[in-house]
Amino acid sequence: MQEITATELKKRMDTGEDIQLIDVRQPDEYAFAKIEGAKLIPLGEIMPRMNELDDSKELILQCKAGGRSAQAIEFLTRAGYQGKMSNLKGGITAWSNDVDPKIPKY
Numbered sequence: 001m002q003e004i005t006a007t008e009l010k011k012r013m014d015t016g017e018d019i020q021l022i023d024v025r026q027p028d029e030y031a032f033a034k035i036e037g038a039k040l041i042p043l044g045e046i047m048p049r050m051n052e053l054d055d056s057k058e059l060i061l062q063c064k065a066g067g068r069s070a071q072a073i074e075f076l077t078r079a080g081y082q083g084k085m086s087n088l089k090g091g092i093t094a095w096s097n098d099v100d101p102k103i104p105k106y
Contacts, residue, residue: 001073002086004060006094013037019058022046024072025092029064033104035095043068046075055083062088062095064106 004012012019023030023038030040041049043063053059053076061069069087076085088094096103 001070002084003066003089004086005089006098009060009088009095010099019060020054021060021062022053022072023062023092024068025063029106032106033092033096035062035092035100035103038062043072046072047079050076050079050081053081053083055081058084058086060086060088063091065091065093 009021013021021035021038023034023040024043024046025040026042027040030038034040039052041052059076061072063069063072066087066089069091073085073087090097092103093105096105
């Protein structure tokens, strides 16, 4: 499974790269702490909402620490999703540690 670090993601976002950032956590987690520009699609909804994903753009999935987003990549792969996917290593916790300490941890 392809992974990306928080600092690599930040660099790519800063250069305006056309990526899709999908947050697979629950709505209450997303409301508490989120990466600006991330779209919320909870893990349990990823399959029925697959049509919202653009396989012409790289899909970067994130959660709290990387486990649920890895599951989402497995689900999408098994369902035949053809786009490039990467897992945000360490999730929003890594983002808070390495990129934006203002993001609260939980």
